[in-house]
Amino acid sequence: MTTLASLSALTPALGIAADASDVERERFTFLYERHAPRVHRFLRDLLGDSALAADATQETFARAFHRHREILCDRERAVPWIFGIARNVSLEMRKARTRSARVFVASDADGASPASSPEGDLLGREVVRVVDLALGKLSDDRRAMLLLRLDHELSYDDIATLMGFSLAKVKVEIHRAREVLRETLDAYKRGGSP
């Protein structure tokens, strides 16, 4: 029957059955190990909770795994694409959570730090505190764009695509976010406390 034949041809085209070979799993694992820490950091900054961000990171890569062949073939596009999934996951998780007045909280600035020296620890903690404070002043979208640009070094074009905004809007939003960051830093430098 023609219909059944076309159905069976359609099913793999939908990308539903995406069983990975060992090599593909290995390559995906490499991608995960390389990018999961920064995706976790991004999600922690969006969700304000390190544990929740860890869960969101796992969810992000689980979703990414369904398109692993495309990701592995086009590595240049892989990073912005993964950050796009991460942002969607963060939005879903935020919706699922009970709504609080402010989602972002500097929750774990004093957590385990890989910094090697006491001075480094101290500096790191201070930087985390000041930057987190500045990020807390930003709207969710503006914060995401600033992080994607300065922390994760994505291009303006990629950020515009990922966020679904125009390039001009992205530039304006990042510019304003940087102003807030600079003001917060200046206040810290002046008074020792932002």
Place this chain on the structure above:
Amino acid sequence: MIDDASDESLERELFGVRARALPTMTLDIDDVLARAARMTPVRRERGMIAAWIAAAACILLAPSHPTGVLDDARAAYSDGLSCPASAMEPMASLSPGDGAMCAMEPSHLVCDRDVTISLATP
């Protein structure tokens, strides 16, 4: 116009220091793969449902038969019977229910009721 080329090096450095100071998560690829595996049946089900709906729509919307056209596969008798092309072997006899006897030839069909239908030959 916003100057997007302005120097971001200081801010990037700041974020770099911050990245090193923040706690990192424990990596667990097995958990990722397990989650991905749990997602698969749901996606497959959704895909199959969509495919079946598409197929059903095709069946319902497609014309049941090209009206008034006799193709190579079928030839209609004047009395409403039809002979499938698969039965068209040289000199094969058919016995329709009404008792009419037909003899099949490669190029045309002859019945004993004065019905002669030329078959399309490639």
